[in-house]
Structures are given as structure tokens and as C-alpha cells.
Amino acid sequence: MKKLDKYAEFVGEDCVQQIYKMGAKLAEKSMVHVNSTYYGGGVAEMLTSYIPLLNEAGLKTEWRLLRGDRDFFMVTKKMHNSLQGMKVELTSEDITTYEATISQNSSFMNLEWYDMVVIDxxxxxxMVAHYRRESPSLYKPLPLLLSLAELQKKQPWVWRCHLDLTSPNRKTWRYLKKYLNDYEAIVVSARKYKTSLRKPHYFMAPAIDPLSEKNRRLSSWEVARELSRNGIDSQKPMILQVSRFDPWKDPLGVIHAYRKVKKEIDCQLVLMGGMAADDPEGDAIFRNAYSEAEKDKDISLLTVQSDRLVNALQRRADVVVQKSLREGFGLTVTEAMWKGKPVVASRVGGIPLQIENRVNGLLCNGIDDCATKISYLLKHKREAEAIGKNATEKVRKDFLVTRLVRDELELFQAITRGFITKSLKSSEQMLLSMLLKLGDLPPLKKTVPFLKRVHE
Incomplete structure (x- = not known):
């Protein structure tokens, strides 16, 4: 059984068959995603899950990683923060570091032959400035070229942004625009993030994988074992936030909210946060949180890289918190909702796309409001349980990985459709076949320059 078939349990057989049908039309096509880390963030988690499923569906999809040193990732973290509204600006030295690393990566990352490139x-x-983005047909092996029913006259590039772009720093945005002008389309997580660029915009919410180690079903024994291994009290009511240690996730704000709750309810707080490979700020944020947490034996800070532990904590928690100051979407909210947990989360970014207040979660504004709503859920167990059940169904309907796979297939079709041209004439196919029989050939682009005429 293919892995894709296993999702019928969650979304139904018709949904899975629809994905196979869409993918079958793209059997000879290819796509690549490029991002900056293979672990530690929501983007990497999603790519890990849905790229294999896209391949099973029929669209050949690969994943490439950007390489960089600490200086480079300090610059890109500054870029990330300023795009989400933080008052920091790129210096001329930052731009030099960024462009040098991008140029170096482009020199060895061969992306020319893919039918579409997605930059995350x-x-x-x-990187878009370092590629000609001409017809990918010119770079395909001759046997594959001969079998194609149609050719593509240009290679489209798509920028997929997972950030909250509601109030970006103007200078940083102006700098990025010089690259974004070369992209064929932009994909954001919600309509509220649509940019001023006159390009096609597509709206694609992130999603979780119900079969991943982080989200699969766990027995009560597995949950208890993970808690015991990490010194977590399995009896005391638990408030949980799972987020990497980042200023936008406001771990200190969560601690302050917990302390207000603690005055009336005996409870514990667990802050579980990994360190992403492309986020050099994490250590400093963790140290600040640790200096506050060490004053209270009922606060636990965990940095263990363990999806199973995250899963166990979310299943054990009485209330899950996501007190973000900015949030492109908030997959940790989705994960907790899927597990039937009541979530108290900030009314920012993409979180309201998931939570309908008082129906499948509670939205909050600031520390005091967060504390009040946590206390309410801890005191009203039946309502908390009903909210959790509604949350599970919301995720099932809108935020499982099968929907994301379908969205990616639709995106590929929509964008490449405008660049399809006629197939090779029979005489051109015959000449190519004769050349192929001769044995080793120089690069196709030099061997058959007449192919360029086909794409004009």
C-alpha cells in the first residue's frame, strides 16, 4: 500500500483518488522546492511530509537546501524579523553577505531542468537573479524529451512566503522586490498577506500530517513514558506552548500569563522549543526564558529534538497556548487542535484562520486576557472538551496534508499552463532519435539548437 492510500482513513477514499487523478496528468513533469533548513521549523516539516506524497501522486518533486554560515543566517533572520514588522534594517554589509552566499549557492545548485521552481x-x-529560467526542455535527457507530448517554453519561478506580511519593513521589502519582480507568481498563507506586486497571487494555508511522528496516535502508555523520561508531572494540570525560542513566540509573555493563572489554580507550565538550523537567535531567547523559569519548579523548559515528545505533551496538556506576537499561520495551533485540545492563542496573523473564537478555541489579546482564558478552560472542563472536539473537525476539514498536496498540484497546473507550447514535429523527433543512437552526446542545448525555434 502506498502511503497516500493511508490518508483515506482521515479524509475519505474519494479525496485520495482525486489526488491520484490530478497527479496522473503530470506524470512527466517535475518541480523543486528550495528552502534553508531541513529541520526545526514548520516549512521543513511540511516539505518532509508532502514531497513524498506529491511523488506518489505522479508529480516528480525534489527538495534542495540553501547552504550558509552563521553570518548569512544572522542576516536572513534579520530579514525575517523586519518583514514581520520588527524595526531592524539591513546594512550594506548584510546585503553583501546575503548576495555572496546566494551567488555561491547558485553556482552549484542545478535547477534548470525542473518544470517549475518554488522558493520558500x-x-x-x-537565487532567481542567477538563472536564465528558459525552457526546461532544453536540459532534459533526449529519451525523455522524445517521449514528451508537449514542451514548455519557459521555467516559471514561484515565491512561497509563510510569514506575516501585514506590515513589513519598507526598506527590506523594497530590497526584496528587486528579486520578486522576476517571479511569475507569489503564494501566501492567507488573503490578508497579499502584496502590492502586480503578479498572480495564490493563497495556500499550511497543513499537518496526521501520520507523522508528531501527530500519529499514541497510547496512554507511550504518553506516560515520554513524560516520565523528561521529568514532567503527569498529574498536575498542564499549560503547554510548543514553539521554537523566537521573540515572535513571546515565551516570556507565556510565563507571565502562567504566573497569573498560578495564583488561583495549582498548575504547571511546559515550554517546548526546538532550535532551527537557520535561526541563530534561539540560544539568546532560550537563556532569557530560562532565567525566568528557574525561579519556579513548576516551569519546565525543554529543547529535546523529539517529535514523539511533542506529540505526548500536546496529548497530555489541559490547555495549549500560542501567544505569538506575529504568526504567519501557526502549525503548533493546528497540531493541538487535531489532538482535540482547547487552544488559547493570540489574535494575530494566520491564527484566526484556524480558530473561531469560543467555537474551536479561544483568541486572546495580551497577557491578562491570555491568563483569564487559560483559567476559564481549566475551570470548565466540559466546555474545554467540546471546544477540542470542534477543533479536531476543523483541522480534518481544512488543514490536513492531503489538502496541501491537492493545492500544490493545482498550483503547478495553473502556473505552467501558460507556458506550454507545441510538441516536436515528427521530422525533429526523427533527427533526435538518430543523434541519440550515435552514443554519447554533448549537452542538448548545443547539440540541437533548432529546439530554440520550437519555443519561440
Whole structure:
């Protein structure tokens, strides 16, 4: 059984068959995603899940990683923060570091032959300036070229941004725009993030994988074992936030909210946060949170890289919090909702796309409001349980990985459709076949320059 078939349990057989049908039309096509880390963030988690499913569906999809040193990722983190509204600006030295690393990566990353390139977030955004983006047919092996029913006259590039772009720093945005002008389309998580660029915009919410280690079903024994291994009290009411240690996730604000709750309810707080490979700020944020947490034995800070532990904590928690100051979407909210947990989350960014207040979660504004709503859920167990059940169904309907796979297939079709041209004439196919029989050939682009005429 293919892995894709296993999702019928969650979304139904018709949905899975629809994905196979869409993918079958793209059997000879290819796509690549480029991002900056393979672990530690929501983008990497999603790519890990849905790229294999896209391949199973029929669209050949690969994943490439941007390489960089600490200085580069300090610059891209600054870029990330300023795009989400933080008052920081790129210096001339930052831009030099960024462009040098992008140029170096472009020199060895062969992307020419893919039918579509998707660049995830600002880190690799500048790569578009280093590629000609001409017909990918010119770079395909001759046997494959001969079998194609149609050719593509240009290689479209798509920028997929997962950030909250409601109030970007103007100078940083102006700098990025010089690259974004070369993209064929932009994909954001919600309509509220649509940019001023006169390009096609597509809206694609992130999603979770119900079969991943982080979201699969766990037995009560597995949950208890994970808590015990990490010194977590399995009896005391638990408030949980799962987020990497980042200023936008406001871990200190969560601690302050917990302390207000603690005055009336005996409870514990667990802050579970990994360190992403492309986020050099994490250590400093963790140290600040630790200096506050060490004053209270009922606060636990965990940095263990363990999806199973995250899963266990979310299933054990009485209330899950996501007190973000900015949030492109908030997959940790989705994960907790899927597990039937009541979530108290900030009314920012993409969180309201998931939570309908008092129906499948509670939205909050600031520390005091957050504390009040946590207390309410801890005191009203039946209402908390009903909210959790509604949350699960919301995720099932809108935020599972099968919907994301379908969205990616639709995106590929919509964008490449405008670049399809006629197939090779029979005489051209015959000449190519004769050349192929001769044995080793120089690059196709030099061997058959008449192909360029086909794409004009």
C-alpha cells in the first residue's frame, strides 16, 4: 500500500483518488522546492511530509537546501524579523553577505531542468537573479524529451512566503522586490498577506500530517513514558506552548500569563522549543526564558529534538497556548487542535484562520486576557472538551496534508499552463532519435539548437 492510500482513513477514499487523478496528468513533469533548513521549523516539516506524497501522486518533486554560515543566517533572520514588522534594517554589509552566499549557492545548485521552481521564504529569494529560467526542455535527457507530448517554453519561478506580511519593513521589502519582480507568481498563507506586486497571487494555508511522528496516535502508555523520561508531572494540570525560542513566540509573555493563572489554580507550565538550523537567535531567547523559569519548579523548559515528545505533551496538556506576537499561520495551533485540545492563542496573523473564537478555541489579546482564558478552560472542563472536539473537525476539514498536496498540484497546473507550447514535429523527433543512437552526446542545448525555434 502506498502511503497516500493511508490518508483515506482521515479524509475519505474519494479525496485520495482525486489526488491520484490530478497527479496522473503530470506524470512527466517535475518541480523543486528550495528552502534553508531541513529541520526545526514548520516549512521543513511540511516539505518532509508532502514531497513524498506529491511523488506518489505522479508529480516528480525534489527538495534542495540553501547552504550558509552563521553570518548569512544572522542576516536572513534579520530579514525575517523586519518583514514581520520588527524595526531592524539591513546594512550594506548584510546585503553583501546575503548576495555572496546566494551567488555561491547558485553556482552549484542545478535547477534548470525542473518544470517549475518554488522558493520558500526570503532566505533563498535572491537565487532567481542567477538563472536564465528558459525552457526546461532544453536540459532534459533526449529519451525523455522524445517521449514528451508537449514542451514548455519557459521555467516559471514561484515565491512561497509563510510569514506575516501585514506590515513589513519598507526598506527590506523594497530590497526584496528587486528579486520578486522576476517571479511569475507569489503564494501566501492567507488573503490578508497579499502584496502590492502586480503578479498572480495564490493563497495556500499550511497543513499537518496526521501520520507523522508528531501527530500519529499514541497510547496512554507511550504518553506516560515520554513524560516520565523528561521529568514532567503527569498529574498536575498542564499549560503547554510548543514553539521554537523566537521573540515572535513571546515565551516570556507565556510565563507571565502562567504566573497569573498560578495564583488561583495549582498548575504547571511546559515550554517546548526546538532550535532551527537557520535561526541563530534561539540560544539568546532560550537563556532569557530560562532565567525566568528557574525561579519556579513548576516551569519546565525543554529543547529535546523529539517529535514523539511533542506529540505526548500536546496529548497530555489541559490547555495549549500560542501567544505569538506575529504568526504567519501557526502549525503548533493546528497540531493541538487535531489532538482535540482547547487552544488559547493570540489574535494575530494566520491564527484566526484556524480558530473561531469560543467555537474551536479561544483568541486572546495580551497577557491578562491570555491568563483569564487559560483559567476559564481549566475551570470548565466540559466546555474545554467540546471546544477540542470542534477543533479536531476543523483541522480534518481544512488543514490536513492531503489538502496541501491537492493545492500544490493545482498550483503547478495553473502556473505552467501558460507556458506550454507545441510538441516536436515528427521530422525533429526523427533527427533526435538518430543523434541519440550515435552514443554519447554533448549537452542538448548545443547539440540541437533548432529546439530554440520550437519555443519561440
Amino acid at each position: 521564504d526570503p532566505q533563498p529569494c535572491g
